[in-house]
Amino acid sequence: MGKRSRTASAAAQKAYTVEAEWTAADLAQLEELKKANASLPDDAPRALLSVRLSVLTEDTTSPVRQELDLRREALNRGCRVVGVASDLNVSATKVPPWKRKQLGEWLNNRAPEFDVLLFWKLDRFIRRLSDLNTMIDWALKYGKNLISKNDQIDLTTVVGKIMVTLIGGIAEIEATNTSTRVASLWDYAKTQGDWLVGKPTYGYVTGEDENGKVVLYVEDNAHKALHWCRRMARRGVSATRMVKVLKRSKLMGDKLTTSTLLSRLRNPGLKGYRVEVEMKGRARRSKLVLDQHGKPIRVAPGIFTEDEFDELQADLDKRSRKQPARQPGGATKFLGVLTCVDCATNMTVKRYENAYGPYSYMRCQKCKSGGHGIPNPEVVYTKVVMDVLSVLGDEPVQVREYARGAEARAQVAQLEESIAYYMKELEPGGRYTKTRFTREQAEQTLDKLIAELGEIDPETTEDRWVNVANGKTFRQRWEEGGTEAMSADLLRVGVRCEVTRTKVKGQRAPDVKLRLMIPKDYRERLIVKEDHFAGEL
Known part of the structure; x- marks a missing residue:
């Protein structure tokens, strides 16, 4: 019986890459649009373009066309393009905007750099109504606008907010229908002796x-x-x-x-x-x-x-050895923090049960037989906690918060307008030059306005991240959150603890020494970043 394998052709298929799709004509249009974009005033609204595609077919819009269309739309709206978040081979149903590689970086860390999020069509941007509601909340909180080239969406109006919710509901219904059809196909395929869809068993x-x-x-x-x-x-x-x-x-x-x-x-x-x-x-x-x-x-x-x-x-x-039930928090505390000094792999705790009951020991991943096993991991954990508290415990907890500059910008604009008015009226023939009294009063007012303008920090007129102390130290934070909170912070900061084990003659347990490795910029890394999307799926 002859056979023609499908494996080779499937393996030969490559993920879609936008670089391969740009033609000479596309690149020429791109350069023209970039030149026009550069001519826009510095105070023009800043636009971030979101380009997404899961699978390229004859019915989908290529990322190249999406980007060119969005650049034209931004130009028509007088918006200056400051970046393009291009996420390819990504499903909008499975991956929300804040978890996509490029768009997620902009939403989570670069929000002060843009004012408008511009996308080609709502279903290119989002597919789930719950995700859309989350993005609307985020946009309103951070003072951003969501604009679609091919949908009537504008968060600055009540009608626009209603429209975006309705369109999002339709997109979710379409995605649900697709999911239902796929699930139905799988349910049918599982009952058939013929192979219809799916990944075969290994072998x-x-x-x-x-x-x-x-x-x-x-x-x-x-x-x-x-x-x-x-x-x-x-x-x-x-x-x-x-x-x-x-x-x-x-x-x-x-x-x-x-x-x-x-x-x-x-x-x-x-x-x-x-x-x-x-x-x-x-x-x-x-x-x-x-x-x-x-x-x-x-x-x-x-x-x-x-x-x-x-x-x-x-x-x-x-x-096989009888394994005890998995612990909810995992068998190993400080996983990713504790590393072996010899092989640089993570120290992990193995838990077993034998005729004498449960037992555990700590080992690494690459040393022969896991290196010298540490029979009492809790002793290591206690030493880590003491070392970390002695070095970082008194550091103040600072939280990164988003500060909007709209109020300061409005104040600056009002002061500049008032200053311009008084300067004009103090010129020869102006209304304040008719008497000495009116001139003196106007000059005093002008000096006061100029002083007020000089007291405003230019940085406060920009949307920005600011670090705010919450009145606690990390010692207090970790006393409240326990070792899990400490471990999460240490991983976030990049703190590592090298474990050295030395065999002691006539003794099963090795001699254990710990060395805390703290990055030089640990204070900057310790800052807790506010996460608007925490808890979202």
Whole structure:
């Protein structure tokens, strides 16, 4: 039976890149628009262009056209373009604006640099009504306007706010309908013996038979690797050892981990049956999909027979250790802060249970056998807390807040207008030159206005971030939030703690020394940044 593999053609497909789409004519238009943009006055409203595309088809608008259209729209509105946030291969349904790589950076950290967020069409910008409401709240709080080239959207009017909500609701309905159709297709596909959609179980690839029908075939290297693992498990070889050999032999990828290999070996789909992923806590497990008669659905020839698969599971069970339930906050405190001085990898805590009860120890990732295990991680945590408090505990907590310059700008404009008026009327023939009294009074008023104008800091007329002390120290902050709050702050600041372990003769526990590594600009990094989108999905 002949087969034509689809794998090569799928792998050959590349993600859409905007750089490949610019023609000479497009680039010429871009230069003309940039020149026109540069001629706009400095006080023109500043526009950020948002360009997004998930998949390029004949029915979608390319990022090149979106950007050129938006630059023309900005020019027509008298807005000066200060940046382009281009997020390609990104779904507006799955990824909200504030989590996109480029647009998210502007929204979270560069808000003072623009006044208007301009996008091609609302569904190019956002797809979920809840996300739209969040963006409207953000825009109103930070004094920004949302403008769509192809929709009647303007947050400066009540009608505009109603319109944007209505259009957003329609976009969400369309996205929901699409999601429903996709879910329906998956539900149907799971009950079929034919392969319609989806990613095959490891060990299989999609292809076409002589009739052009999509079927699953066993991939040769995967078949060889999986059966080798079955034989090694029969001999009692550990999964960790298998991973090293498989990576060295190139039968599996360099990023293979022990947990990934065990997940593959325990997948019942290796018997040729259809499976689906089931979440058990934080663990992902593959389980059989049964038909209406309660029997598994065969979709491919089995890599393992029933007996081979059952034998493999029994052999894997012999080497598995009983693991205690996962802790809600994770087994390791200060994960990412504590690092091994020898291999520079994270120190992690392993928890097990044996005949004597539960036990735990701290180890690294790359040293042989994890280096010298530390049997009492809590001692390390206590030392870290004491060291951090002694160095950073008395630092004041400062919060970054958004300060708008609109009020100061209005005050400056009013003062400048008043000063210009008095200066004009103090000129020969002006209304204040008729008597000495009126001249003296006008000059005193003018001096007062000039003094008031000079007292206004020019920086306060700009939208900006300001750091405001909240009256607490980090010691107080961490006493309230516990080790989780301290760990999060240390990761944010970039503080690391190197762990040195030295073997002590005749003693199981090694001698442990800690060295706190604090960046030179730690005070700047300690500033807590206000996050308008915290808690949003």
